[in-house]
Amino acid sequence: MTDTDTDTDTDTDTAPAGLPGYPGATAAPAGTASDQEAARRWRLVLGRYAGERLDVSPGDQRLESTLGYLYDREYTARGHAAGRGGGGSGGGAGTLDGSAPHGVNFSALGWLGEARSLFPRETFERMQVEAVGRYGLTQLLGDRETVEAMEPSRELATALLQLRGTLDPSVADGVRRVIERVVEDVVRRLRPRFLTAVGGRVDRSRRSMHRVARNFDWKRTLRANLGRVDGDGRMLVQEIRFNARQKRALTWDVIVLVDQSGSMASSLLYSAVCAGILSGLPGIDVRLVLFDTSVVDMSHLAHDPVSVLLTAQLGGGTDIAGAVRFAEGQVRDPSRTVVALVSDFYEGGSVSELLAAVRRLRSSGVTLLGLAALDETAEPVYDQGTARHLAEAGMDVAALTPERFAEWLGEVLT
Structure with a gap:
């Protein structure tokens, strides 16, 4: 309601304009196109449960049937009965049959084809x-x-x-x-x-003939062309400089600890893929560890993310401390080891033991990265209190997309 609306002492519901047949609704003025479109959209949203009050137009029959194949199941689950076209009081029509709405006998493939073409x-x-x-x-x-x-x-x-x-x-x-x-x-x-x-860090001391975008040196390029600036401040670029990239002489151990509690499915998917990519890069030895209240070493499958995902068992509790202690036992050269913990940081075990293990690893020289879980919209979802304690204990904690994780890891390994 706006500031100019007035309340009335009536139990009659008011309705959005243009929803004919809604209890208490008044007729839409002159049946405008916008009113008709509103009624059409409400009909598609509500499905055939609203069929006794809102008709579906002939042009929307395919949309109605395709939506109904899937979403009529919601009404079935709630015990609604179908009247003339929906769930009014029309008796004897039986309950909704989600597998064949409106008498349309879709096959699964047929429904997919319809949905793909219509939406x-x-x-x-x-x-x-x-x-x-x-x-x-x-x-x-x-x-x-x-x-x-x-x-x-x-x-x-x-x-x-x-x-x-x-x-x-x-x-x-x-x-x-x-x-x-x-x-x-x-x-x-x-x-x-x-x-x-x-894949290799930038060596700014040497020029490269390998002219690719990732090796572009914009600072040297600007310096090399400073003498070619016209009166309007525009630079004529004739010399483009590129950096060389060094190959790692020593191997890094990257231990990836992945929380497989029920909320971590999306993060597990990306973690398995990242581990698979890293395992194929020279100079990196990957250990992939999944954990809930137990710890499972999946390093032998790290190169095969599909097998990792089909082996993982999502659900259960979370013992992050146990996983970090396991990682302690895998460290060979602390100064060349990265432990990356992927978790929502909701610790079901002892937080004090977790922090103690992190401090031990940090004091030994291990680099510790904490990646907070992201939800379906890439928004971070994690226990900020535990994350703050981990950061204070020596773990670098961030909520990053997989692309940014690649850049972060690249900075650590240089």
């Missing part, structure tokens, strides 16, 4: 995730052709990782294929960043 990619990806993760349509994963028609996304992979322990073995191949496609996509995006940041 923007972002919307289609979200519908896939909700189909599998929220409404349990795991039959989508039982047919290879259907799996190949799905749009691989981090959100879909995360949903599958969270559900994997409850899925029927018959869809195992489909789950693996989806995870493989998502991992391939993430590796394709992240590998160049790690190659640039970690």
Whole structure:
């Protein structure tokens, strides 16, 4: 309500303009186009549960059927009955049947095809995730052709990782294929960043004939062309300088500790991919460790992120102290060891023991990095109190995207 609205002593609901048939609603003035569009959108949002009061236009039948295939299941779960087209009091119509809304007998592949053609990619990806993760349509994963028609996304992979322990073995191949496609996509995006940041450090004492963007030396380029500035302050660049890059003479040990509690699916996905990329770089020896209340050394699979993800067991408690103590036992050369802890820092065990282990590692010369968990929107979600204590004990803590982690690690290893 605005400041000019007045309250009335009535129990009659008011409704958004243009929703015909809503209890207490007044007729929309002159049936404007905006009112009709509002009614159309509300009909698609509410589904056939609103069918007795809002009609679906002929042009929206495909949208209605495709949305209904998935979202009518929400009404079914709540025990609503379907009337003429929805859940009014119309008796005898039976309950909603999510597998064949409006009499349309979609196959899983047919529904995916319809959804892909009717909705923007972002919307289609979200519908896939909700189909599998929220409404349990795991039959989508039982047919290879259907799996190949799905749009691989981090959100879909995360949903599958969270559900994997409850899925029927018959869809195992489909789950693996989806995870493989998502991992391939993430590796394709992240590998160049790690190659640039970690593959070799810049040597500014030598010029390079290897003219690539990552070796561009803008400071030397400016100095070399200072004499070519015209009266308007524009520089004519004739000499472009590049830096050489040094290869590491010594090996670094990078121990990646990954929290696999239930909230960490997305971080686990990226951690497995990062470990896989790092294991293929020269001069780096990767140890990958997953933990909840127990510790599992996955180093033998670090090169294969898909196998790591399909082996991980999300859920359970969190004993970060136990994982850090395990890392202590893996240190060979403290001055050339990095321990990267990926966690939401919600410690279920002893915080004092965790901090003591961090102090011991720090005092020995080990470099400690703490990466806070990120949610589906890349927002940090972690226990700030424990993170602050870890920082005070000697661990560098940050909430970073995987791309920024590559740059951070590259700075540490120079």
